[in-house]
Amino acid sequence: MTLKLLSKAAVLAAFAGLLSFGGAVMAATTEAEAPKTQFSFEGPFGKFDQAQLQRGYKVYREVCSACHSMSLVAFRNLGDKGGPFYDPKYPNSNDNPVVKAIAADYMVDDIDTETGDPSKRPAVTADYLVAPFKNEYAARASNGGALPPDMSVLAKARERGPDYIRAIVNGYKAAPAGLTVAPGKYYNPYFPGDMSSSWKGDPNDVPEGGVIGMPPPLRDGSVTFDDGTKSTLDQQATDVAAFLMWAAEPKLNERHQLGAAVLIYLLLLSTLLWFSYKTVWKHESH
Amino acid sequence: MSGHSTYTPKTGLTRWLDSRLPILRLAHDSFVDYPTPRNLNYFWTFGGILSLCLGVQIITGIVLAMNYTANAALAFNSVEHIMRDVNYGWLIRYAHANGASMFFIAVYVHMLRGLYYGSYKAPREVLWLLGCVIYLLMMATGFLGYVLPWGQMSFWGATVITNLFSALPLVGPSITTWLWGGFAVDNPTLNRFFSLHYLLPFVIAGVVVLHVWALHVVGQNNPTGVEPKSKADVLPFTPYATVKDGFAMSLFMIMFAVFVFYLPNSLGHADNYIPANPIVTPAHIVPEWYFLPFYAILRAVPDKLMGVLAMFGAIACFFALPWLDTSKVRSMRYRPTARLYFWLFVLSACVLGLCGARLPDDQVIPGLKTFTLIDSDPNSFVWLSRIAALYYFAYFLLITPILGLVEKTSPVPETIASPALNAKKA
Numbered sequence: 004m005t006l007k008l009l010s011k012a013a014v015l016a017a018f019a020g021l022l023s024f025g026g027a028v029m030a031a032t033t034e035a036e037a038p039k040t041q042f043s044f045e046g047p048f049g050k051f052d053q054a055q056l057q058r059g060y061k062v063y064r065e066v067c068s069a070c071h072s073m074s075l076v077a078f079r080n081l082g083d084k085g086g087p088f089y090d091p092k093y094p095n096s097n098d099n100p101v102v103k104a105i106a107a108d109y110m111v112d113d114i115d116t117e118t119g120d121p122s123k124r125p126a127v128t129a130d131y132l133v134a135p136f137k138n139e140y141a142a143r144a145s146n147g148g149a150l151p152p153d154m155s156v157l158a159k160a161r162e163r164g165p166d167y168i169r170a171i172v173n174g175y176k177a178a179p180a181g182l183t184v185a186p187g188k189y190y191n192p193y194f195p196g197d198m199s200s201s202w203k204g205d206p207n208d209v210p211e212g213g214v215i216g217m218p219p220p221l222r223d224g225s226v227t228f229d230d231g232t233k234s235t236l237d238q239q240a241t242d243v244a245a246f247l248m249w250a251a252e253p254k255l256n257e258r259h260q261l262g263a264a265v266l267i268y269l270l271l272l273s274t275l276l277w278f279s280y281k282t283v284w285k286h287e288s289h
Numbered sequence: 290m291s292g293h294s295t296y297t298p299k300t301g302l303t304r305w306l307d308s309r310l311p312i313l314r315l316a317h318d319s320f321v322d323y324p325t326p327r328n329l330n331y332f333w334t335f336g337g338i339l340s341l342c343l344g345v346q347i348i349t350g351i352v353l354a355m356n357y358t359a360n361a362a363l364a365f366n367s368v369e370h371i372m373r374d375v376n377y378g379w380l381i382r383y384a385h386a387n388g389a390s391m392f393f394i395a396v397y398v399h400m401l402r403g404l405y406y407g408s409y410k411a412p413r414e415v416l417w418l419l420g421c422v423i424y425l426l427m428m429a430t431g432f433l434g435y436v437l438p439w440g441q442m443s444f445w446g447a448t449v450i451t452n453l454f455s456a457l458p459l460v461g462p463s464i465t466t467w468l469w470g471g472f473a474v475d476n477p478t479l480n481r482f483f484s485l486h487y488l489l490p491f492v493i494a495g496v497v498v499l500h501v502w503a504l505h506v507v508g509q510n511n512p513t514g515v516e517p518k519s520k521a522d523v524l525p526f527t528p529y530a531t532v533k534d535g536f537a538m539s540l541f542m543i544m545f546a547v548f549v550f551y552l553p554n555s556l557g558h559a560d561n562y563i564p565a566n567p568i569v570t571p572a573h574i575v576p577e578w579y580f581l582p583f584y585a586i587l588r589a590v591p592d593k594l595m596g597v598l599a600m601f602g603a604i605a606c607f608f609a610l611p612w613l614d615t616s617k618v619r620s621m622r623y624r625p626t627a628r629l630y631f632w633l634f635v636l637s638a639c640v641l642g643l644c645g646a647r648l649p650d651d652q653v654i655p656g657l658k659t660f661t662l663i664d665s666d667p668n669s670f671v672w673l674s675r676i677a678a679l680y681y682f683a684y685f686l687l688i689t690p691i692l693g694l695v696e697k698t699s700p701v702p703e704t705i706a707s708p709a710l711n712a713k714k715a
Binding site for chain 1 (some may be wrong): 372373380488532533535539542547550551553554559560562572706
């Protein structure tokens with residue numbers, strides 16, 4: 004009897020152990036936990052909010068793209084289904100006039116086929132978003148040695164990416180007294196770092212977070228939203244986080260939709276198989 | 290179990306074929322008429338589920354290979370090209386990436402089922418060994434595949450794992466250079482990993498054929514561990530096992546679909562969406578979840594070579610199991626003491642997995658500072674993994690051999706049919 008109880012306890016403990024697999028991985032660095040945002044694309048039925056993506060794109064274009072490239076996103080993608088400028092009238096996004104106009108605003112490198120010399124031409128929808136710097140060295144030289152990361156998959160390259168991005172741009176704080184921050188660097192409690200070496204206060208009370216090379220990029224009114232939404236810092240931060248999630252996972256809407264169909268199919272199939280199983284085994288003990 | 294064939298070709302064509310290549314007879318004897326114990330529970334459906342997993346991985350993998358570029362400068366972007374531009378590329382890639390995890394979930398259930406019901410015991414030793422070979426090949430394939438997207442975790446995972454071989458005395462560094470195809474993980478490494486990642490699944494498929502062959506020679510074990518003695522103990526594979534396997538596969542596919550469509554990145558690591566960078570080491574290098582227990586064993590041992598040997602030893606234990614178990618009773622259904630130790634073993638493996646995901650010096654109970662034992666605080670994941678690893682090895686090397694000689698078992702039924710038929714009455 005005792006053995007049976009012990010055995011049961013061991014089973015329970017084993018499952019508890021299995022469940023705790025999901026626990027977060029701790030690193031030596033610290034950072035404040037990014038606040039949870041309710042995005043429209045979350046949950047099994049979630050999808051991108053097109054108006055929000057348009058606002059987010061505007062923040063990216065007018066502010067972020069001064070330093071951050073987005074090399075995996077083409078202009079045509081902006082007009083793809085689920086994207087910020089999708090228009091059902093133009094199933095082929097290369098025909099979408101908004102997308103064409105956005106592309107035409109940029110000049111891209113080309114080669115003059117007559118002379119073989121490097122040349123410039125206006126971008127077309129098939130071109131990729133134009134990077135702000137020629138190369139990594141140029142990017143570092145303009146940013147105090149720091150490299151602004153490419154934003155194509157940034158929202159997937161950080162844990163809880165959209166929340167993290169919103170928290171970073173929204174969460175700059177003045178460095179607490181006793182914390183030395185090098186010139187050209189900025190304290191941000193949501194940026195992972197280890198502040199213990201630049202902290203003069205109580206060693207058991209080192210501030211969370213780290214220093215980031217990016218100056219606070221947004222403030223109230225940084226951009227003017229075309230849809231009349233009030234342009235607060237938090238609004239811009241939330242919208243650009245949603246836009247970056249779209250850039251990282253452009254097929255999310257399609258994925259959620261297809262997933263529902265697949266699950267309905269599998270549930271029906273399972274039900275049918277369950278009844279088949281019951282019928283086949285009706286007269287057999289097991 | 291593989292008795293006289295009952296296959297009778299019905300048409301002229303099948304009669305003609307049967308006297309030239311009796312392949313339909315083989316299929317009929319293996320998957321239609323094959324006698325299966327009538328008392329198999331749902332844990333016996335994982336063999337079928339595993340073949341489904343292998344099929345999914347091979348099919349999605351072949352399509353991915355059509356669009357993937359195994360070049361250090363292009364690999365990351367080619368995966369993103371699949372995600373963005375290839376028709377349903379996102380589906381194929383997410384199915385393949387999560388399929389690996391599903392494969393390992395299924396194989397762990399399958400192995401623990403074998404452990405619990407004594408499926409490795411005579412006359413099924415070769416069947417078990419072939420299964421261990423498949424598991425080893427799966428681990429190699431999974432590791433090689435994780436390197437291909439050429440993200441930060443791909444690159445650094447490859448660096449850590451290939452560096453393990455450098456711990457071998459004398460030949461270690463040469464072997465590592467040979468594996469890399471250079472003096473660091475780089476383009477030649479990626480190319481050969483891709484080549485091997487494409488090759489090994491077909492090797493697995495070949496060993497699966499041997500595994501199924503061996504299974505059909507000795508017959509399936511069953512929850513009682515008692516061999517079938519008469520026709521009353523068995524049922525034909527089709528329709529009885531096929532329909533039950535089909536139902537279980539369908540349920541498994543539901544779990545698979547939930548991951549692919551709603552949690553596609555939850556089992557991966559965010560760092561792998563950062564392109565590989567040999568100059569920047571990630572704050573925390575962790576392997577995929579299915580390797581974590583072995584990773585914890587590796588780090589539990591202070592000496593690198595000993596750690597590597599312990600890690601491979603942890604896998605070798607499975608190979609040796611048929612000869613470590615001294616119990617006369619096959620199934621733990623009738624071994625109450627063994628059952629307790631078995632669940633503690635499962636717990637130790639889970640704890641090791643947990644430790645593998647943490648930094649060795651992190652505290653298990655936050656805020657509790659004790660003292661230094663040998664090299665670190667006993668309240669740390671490195672010490673927790675040491676305790677769990679000791680139990681892991683003790684289970685195979687001490688408990689299993691000794692327990693079989695001293696334990697008190699409960700009465701084992703005469704035949705499979707007797708408890709099964711009684712259960713129906715009750």
